[in-house]
Amino acid sequence: MRWHKLDRFLPGWIAGLLTVGVVGAIIGLCVIFGGLYDTRASTPHAPIVAWAVHTTMIHSTARLADASRTPKPVTPEALLAGAREYHRHCLACHGGPGMARAPWASAMLPTPPFLIDAPARWSHAELYTIIHDGVKMTAMPAWGEIDSDDQVANVVAFVEALPRLTPEQFGKLQTQAARP
Structure with missing residues (x-):
């Protein structure tokens, strides 16, 4: 029935x-x-779109991150190498302790985040994944497409050191990094 x-x-x-x-x-x-x-970058996303895209990025990064990736030992040489890569690729968009990002970066949507608290929000493997593979629809390039795995690892080590750097230390490293 x-x-x-x-x-x-x-x-x-x-x-x-x-x-x-x-x-x-x-x-x-x-x-x-x-x-x-x-689609204009001068107008913010609708809140539901911003939430959906950001939440998707967080969960995708967590799923794709290789948890077995171990941090590279941070030597003074690796820190300076990471500072050089950060100076070349990251400083304009993300700034650093005591150093503003380029004015044009504030006109991007979404605005690139400051990375001082990135190690508190992302695991080592997640930071590596974001830097190596980039993030769609954010202007975050896939640096692993043009840089070696060691160069990406140096940037990750440098980003993980950012919270411990004073503005003076960061400025000194960036001055050293700007030299050929």
């Missing part, structure tokens, strides 16, 4: 799901091809 009732409602449910799917596809196509979504 139960299956008999289900047989009567099943075609209606399937028709309803198909209708919702078709209407959703039409709305999606109107948004995409009608230019209905504001």
